[in-house]
Amino acid sequence: MATNIRDVAKAAGVSVATVSKVLNGYTTVNANTKEKVLALVKEMQFRPNQAARALVGRRSMTIGIFLTTGLAHPFFTKILGGMEQALKDKGYDLIYLAQLSRNKEYSFVRHCQSRNVEGVVVFGFQHDDMDFGELMESGIPTLFIDLDMQQGRAGFISSDNEEAIGKAVAYVAGLNHRKIAFLSGMRHSYTGRLRLDGYRAGLKKAGIPYRDDYVVDGDFTKEEGYRLMKELLANPDRPTAVVCGSDLEAIGAIEAIREAGLSVPEDISVVGFDDIEIAAHVSPPLTTVRQDMATIGRRAIELVDGLINDGTMPPPAEIVPTTLVVRESCAPAKEQ
Template identity: 45%
Template structure:
C-alpha cells in the first residue's frame, strides 16, 4: 500500500506539499497540485483519516441539524448545495439528530463527542436553550434563515421581506386589491419578515391591510389547502393569495380548484422558494426565487472559512430574492364577472 512518502517521491515534491494538496490548502500552484493528484491516482493512495485528523487537529466532518422533514423539497435543494460545497472541500457530512425537547440533553456535548469541526443548523428557534448553548460553545456554526450570531456563529438567509414586497407589487400591477397572505408560524423569523414585506407592499400600493386576509399555518401542502378553504368562506374572498412556501401554494391551488374556481382566471397565486416542482406544476407557479442551492454552497464556504481561521469574522449573508413570473398569476377579474 502506497504511503504519503511514495506520493511525494513520485510527484517530485515534499511530503508537506502532498499534505497541503490533500487538505485543500490554497497556497499550492495549480501545476504542482495536478502533479500530486496524478501521483495519488497512479499509486492509488488513500489518506488515513485518523492520522490526517491527528496531524491537522480536525475531524474533517461537518454536522447538519435540520429540524424540518427531509421530504420537504426546500431541504432537498439545500442539502444538494451543501453536498456540492463539501465535495469540493474534502469534508464529510454527518446528519445530526437532537432531543430538543429533553431538558437534560446537551446538543453541544453531542457535537463534541463526535469531534465535529463545524455545524449547520436549520429549522430550530434561535432562543432554544440548546442553540444558545451551541452559540456560546465556540463551535463554528452557520444558521439558515435566522439572525442568530455569536463569536463563532454566523447566518445566511434570503431577502424575505423584499421577496414578499415584490409579490404584492406584482399582483397590484395586475389590478388586484384583495390580496391575502397565507402565513407560516407566528413568531418565526422567516414568517415575520415576509409578513412585514407583505404589509410594505400593501402600503406602497395604497391597498388597505385586512386582518381577515391573514391565515396562519406552516409551510405544508395541507396548511395551504385548509387556509385557502377558510379564505373562500369569507364574504369577500381575496382575488389573489401570497403563500409562505411553494408547497403551501400547491395546496392553495388545489383548494381553489376543488371550490370550482380557476387559477389564475378567478384567483392568482404566488409561492415562495422556487423549488424544482414549481415550474412543473399545473399551472406553473409564479414564485419568489431563493437561490436555495447557492445558499447551501455559500453557507459551507463560510463555515469552512471559520473552521480554518479562528479570526474569521462570523458572516451574516443575505442572498437576494427575485420574482419568477409563470402561469399562476393574471389580471384581476372580480367574482361573478
C-alpha cells in the first residue's frame, strides 16, 4: 500500500508531478504512462477517492480549508470574503474541514481523502502545532496562509509583516516618540518573529535603542492586550507609544490605559494591526496597519487553483504589501 504520492511515482519510474497530473485528469500525459500510473494506483491502493475521480474523468471542484481560528474571527471573515469571488470565478465550492485539536497523530491527508477535495488552504497554524510533512509529500495542492511552508505542491501567502511593523514604528518615531513599546503577540510564531524583526529594524532606523522591557508577549486577543498593557504601565519608565500585534490587542491596551487614569493619545499613542472593521469606530479611531485580507483570500484560491491545474507550477511564496492607516490614536510625544 502506498502512503504518499512519492511511493507511486517511484514505482512507476516517473516524477511526482506526472502522478499528480494523472490523478487530476490531465490529457497532456503520455497514454502509456497514464495507464501504468493508474494501474499502480489501484494496485497500491493509493488515495482511492482521487484515483476513482481520475478513472471516471470527473473532478470534485471542491477546495477544503483547515483553520484553528473560529469562523466568527474578524480576520478570518475578511479573508473568507476575499475567497468568495475567486471561488465563483474558478467554479469551486469550499468545504470547512473543521477546527482541529492539536493531536499530533491527526492525518491531514486522510481528512482530505475522506472529503474528496482537490486542494486545501491551511490557516491559523504554527510550525509546531502539527506535522505537515505528510500533507506536503502527498501531492495534494496546498496553500498555507501566514506560515512559510513551501515544498512540492505546497506554498504560502502572507502579508509583509516585517515591513508593516517597521512602518508603524517609523510613524510614531516621526511624532518624536522615543519610548516605543511592542505588544508582540506570539513572538515565536512565523508572523510574530517577522514583526519583532520589523520592530527592531524600525527602532534602529530611527536611532532608538532596543529595550527588552518594552517588548511583551502574549497573543492577539483584547484580553491579552489589556493584561500586557497593564504590565507596561507598571514599568517605572513607562512607554509613550505602543505598537500592537493586532487591533484587538490595541483595543485592550486602550482600555488598560484609561483605567490607569491616562489618555490616548495625549499620554500614550497606540497603533494596531489588521484594520478590522471596529478599528475605525472605537474611541479614539485607531491608527493601524491594514492587511489586505481580501487580496490574501482571493490569491490563496487563485494559487491553489494554479497548483491543481498546473503540475509544473513551482510552490508559490507570495508576500502582500500593507498600508498604514492614520486615524486619531496617535499624537506627538510630550517632552521626554
